[in-house]
Amino acid sequence: GNSVTQMEGPVTLSEEAFLTINCTYTATGYPSLFWYVQYPGEGLQLLLKATKADDKGSNKGFEATYRKETTSFHLEKGSVQVSDSAVYFCALSFLNRDDKIIFGKGTRLHILP
C-alpha cells in the first residue's frame, strides 16, 4: 500500500543551523508530495508541495525536491530560526483518484536560541 516514512524526532538544533528532515514514500504510481507544518496549538498548514519528479517546492526558506529514483522528499532549510519550532508532516496524495492525503507521523523540531 501507499505510505510515508519520516525521521523520528524530536530534532533539536541551534539557531542558524542547517536543517534536514528525511522523508521517503512508498506508492504505486506517481503521487503529489507535500510538507505540512503544525505550530503549537494550531492546525496543520501546507508548507510546500511538488507534483512531479524533479519538481522543487519552496516556501519561507524551506525547500524539498521530489526524487523519484530514491522515492524521497527531504525537507531542508539553510538557517533555522526559533520561530521554526513546530511539528513537520510529510504527506502524499493522488489527485486524480481521490483527494485523500496519507500523512507521515510527524517530526517535532526544537530550535534553541
Place this chain on the structure above:
Amino acid sequence: NAGVTQTPKFQVLKTGQSMTLQCAQDMNHNSMYWYRQDPGMGLRLIYYSASEGTTDKGEVPNGYNVSRLNKREFSLRLESAAPSQTSVYFCASSEGPRGPNYGYTFGSGYTFGSGTRLTVV
C-alpha cells in the same frame, strides 16, 4: 477569510456522554475530512466526505458517526464517549477528487481547522 472553522475548541465529557463536533468551510470545497491526532500516532483519518451527499469510513471509524449536512458543513458525532476517544480532532477540506478521466491535475492540498481538544473522563 475564515477557511475551516471548528467548534468547540475545548470540551470535557464524562464517559457515556454524547456530543457533536461542528465543522464548516467557506471555500466552496467539495471534500471534507475528520482526523484525530494522538501523541506518537500522527494523524489518523476517522471519516471523510468526498462530495456533498457521500461519506466513507477512514482508518479509525469505530465509535464515531458523521453527517455531511450540506456542502459547507461536516459534523462528527460521538454517541457514547470513551476515554480512548480523548484526543485532538481536526477537520479539513480540499477541492476534491477529479476522477481518472480528468488528466494529471494538481491540488492545493488540505486546509485544516484549528482543532478541538477533547478529554473524556
